[in-house]
Every structure is written in structure tokens, then in C-alpha cells.
Amino acid sequence: MLTWGTSTTGARPSNGSRAFHLELEEALAAFLGREACHVHSAGYLSVMTSVTSFAQKGDLILADKNLHSCLWDGIRLSHASVERFPHNNPEGLREVLESVSAGVPKMLVVEGVYSMEGHVARLPELLTVAADYDCFTVLDDAHGFGVLGRQGGGTLDHFGVNDKVDLVCGSLSKSLASTGGFVAGWSETIEYLRTHSKQTIFSAAIAPSQAAAAKMALHLMQSEPEHLERLWRNTRRYIAMLKSLGLDTWETATPAVPIVLGTRELAYRFWSALMEKGVFTVMSIAPAVPPGKDLIRTAISSMHTDEQLDRIGDAMAYAVKSI
Numbered sequence: 279m280l281t282w283g284t285s286t287t288g289a290r291p292s293n294g295s296r297a298f299h300l301e302l303e304e305a306l307a308a309f310l311g312r313e314a315c316h317v318h319s320a321g322y323l324s325v326m327t328s329v330t331s332f333a334q335k336g337d338l339i340l341a342d343k344n345l346h347s348c349l350w351d352g353i354r355l356s357h358a359s360v361e362r363f364p365h366n367n368p369e370g371l372r373e374v375l376e377s378v379s380a381g382v383p384k385m386l387v388v389e390g391v392y393s394m395e396g397h398v399a400r401l402p403e404l405l406t407v408a409a410d411y412d413c414f415t416v417l418d419d420a421h422g423f424g425v426l427g428r429q430g431g432g433t434l435d436h437f438g439v440n441d442k443v444d445l446v447c448g449s450l451s452k453s454l455a456s457t458g459g460f461v462a463g464w465s466e467t468i469e470y471l472r473t474h475s476k477q478t479i480f481s482a483a484i485a486p487s488q489a490a491a492a493k494m495a496l497h498l499m500q501s502e503p504e505h506l507e508r509l510w511r512n513t514r515r516y517i518a519m520l521k522s523l524g525l526d527t528w529e530t531a532t533p534a535v536p537i538v539l540g541t542r543e544l545a546y547r548f549w550s551a552l553m554e555k556g557v558f559t560v561m562s563i564a565p566a567v568p569p570g571k572d573l574i575r576t577a578i579s580s581m582h583t584d585e586q587l588d589r590i591g592d593a594m595a596y597a598v599k600s601i
């Protein structure tokens with residue numbers, strides 16, 4: 279704080295670029311096995327610009343139908359045409375692509391882990407289809423980063439397909455416990471972003487404290503493996519506990535664990551019962567989720583203690599009886 283102050287007060291190309299930005303970008307690029315990286319002051323900006331800066335009118339974007347809002351905003355802003363394919367369904371993607379003429383430039387946009395459902399993207403199959411049709415590929419790994427792969431390297435590392443995706447982007451506000459976002463890829467692609475992306479050129483740079491927090495968290499991810507181990511131990515225990523109570527976790531495979539109740543009334547009653555027992559969750563009802571999938575959102579972290587998980591288990595049992 280004494281060295282850098284609280285804000286750069288400006289955008290990167292004008293008066294915002296500082297050594298701490300470059301250090302964070304180099305550390306992220308090295309960790310992700312990418313040539314270069316750029317950080318923004320919000321994940322929303324990073325993700326939106328990863329799409330909108332690399333597609334334009336006349337292009338076709340293939341989008342998983344369950345994408346996050348920032349990806350839809352990026353798609354809309356690009357003026358490209360868009361075709362949605364069924365969620366996490368490589369066969370559905372291929373079917374859509376079969377009817378597209380070969381000359382149209384194409385972009386595939388998917389997430390690594392879908393936070394509402396906890397689903398891990400079927401990346402190897404999706405990327406095979408993308409390669410068959412020569413699609414530029416953008417992956418938002420906001421929820422896979424820090425969770426999947428070696429040392430939390432993300433969904434690409436988990437599947438060993440890092441070289442098959444052009445751009446990987448995400449948030450610093452989840453596993454890295456800061457705020458901000460990143461885009462990582464080939465040097466030329468990141469240079470293009472730095473010189474052409476409006477979200478990059480006309481928005482103030484990430485603050486020094488945010489960058490420092492993210493850099494330290496990234497260091498801890500790599501030097502203290504016990505946090506990732508504990509995250510998965512907690513997650514396995516939590517999901518097993520929910521299943522033993524007969525709860526529907528929408529086939530989650532990650533620490534983002536939905537509990538599907540099916541109607542808004544049941545979701546509300548379940549949420550209130552947990553609140554009564556001091557357990558905070560977030561309700562998500564249609565149209566935010568498909569009809570019949572009204573749910574409460576929960577997430578497990580490495581910081582949950584065994585005692586807290588016991589208490590959560592008791593509260594869940596109470597909520598099941600209350601509805």
C-alpha cells in the first residue's frame with residue numbers, strides 16, 4: 279500500500295500498467311502453461327472480452343446453452359450469429375455444426391465447470407468436435423481453476439488438453455480469494471487483446487492490493503497442496519452425506535453442489551430450515567434454473583472443519599424433515 283497506493287487510477291495502455299500487473303500475469307501464464315496472460319479488474323470483463331474481441335459479424339459462435347451471463351454478453355456484443363447446443367453435449371454440438379457451411383469462421387464457447395450444476399465439461403469430446411470443424415475455442419474456467427487438475431491448474435490440466443484451447447479465461451475472485459479476472463493464451467492473441475479490446479483499453483487496471491492477494495494465493499496453491507486435498511476430502515464427505523439423506527445433487531462432480539428440490543415452495547422451505555440452524559445457502563429458482571429444477575446452491579471449501587461439516591449434516595437432516 280505504501281509503495282503502490284490503493285489504485286492505478288487509469289487504464290493499462292495509458293497510465294495503468296505497473297510491475298505488479300506484469301508479475302501476476304507472468305505467474306499466471308507460467309502456471310497455466312500459456313505464453314501470455316492479461317489481468318482485468320473483474321472476471322466479468324476478462325470473460326466477456328475473450329469472446330467479443332475475437333468474433334465479429336458474419337462469424338458463428340457455438341455456445342453451450344447453460345453459459346454464464348458474462349459469456350452471453352460477450353457473444354451479444356460481438357454481433358456474431360449464435361447457435362446454442364444442448365448442455366455439455368458433444369453429439370449435439372456436432373449436429374449443429376453439420377449444418378453450417380464450411381467457410382464461416384466459428385468459435386466454440388464453453389465453461390470448464392458449470393457453477394449452477396457442478397458439472398465438469400466433457401472437454402476431450404467437445405474439443406475433438408471443435409477441431410473437426412476448425413473452431414477457435416474459448417474456455418471460461420472460473421470454477422475449474424484451483425479445483426481441478428494438478429495443483430488446481432484447472433479443467434484443461436485435469437483432462438490434459440491444454441494445447442487444444444486457444445483462450446482460457448476466468449476469475450480471481452474464487453480460488454484466488456481476490457477480485458479481478460484473467461485471459462491467457464498465445465502471445466499474439468494476448469497482444470491483440472491489449473491493443474484492440476475495449477474492455478481492456480478503456481477500463482482502469484486491477485488495484486495493487488487485488489493483484490498482490492491473487493499472486494500470493496497462486497503461490498500458496500502451488501506450495502501448500504494440503505488445501506486442495508482437504509477441499510476434495512470435504513467435498514466427497516459432503517456429497518455422500520447429502521446422498522444418504524436422499525437429496526438430489528444434480529450429478530455434481532465438484533465442490534459446487536446444488537440441492538434440487540423441484541419447486542420454489544420446497545426450495546424456500548428447505549432454505550429457511552437451514553437458515554434456522556445457522557447454515558447459509560443461496561436459493562435459485564426458475565427462470566434462473568430450468569423449470570422443475572428449483573434448487574439451493576451450496577459450495578464446499580477447504581476451510582470447512584470436520585465440526586462444521588457435522589453441523590451442516592445435522593442442519594440438512596433437520597431441513598429434510600421440515601419440508
Ligand SMILES: Cc1ncc(COP(=O)(O)O)c(C=O)c1O
Nearest residue numbers: 320321322325346420449451458
Ligand atoms: C462462470 C463464471 N464466469 C465469470 C464470472 C465473473 O467473475 P467475477 O465475479 O470475478 O466478475 C463468474 C462469476 O460468478 C462465473 O461464475
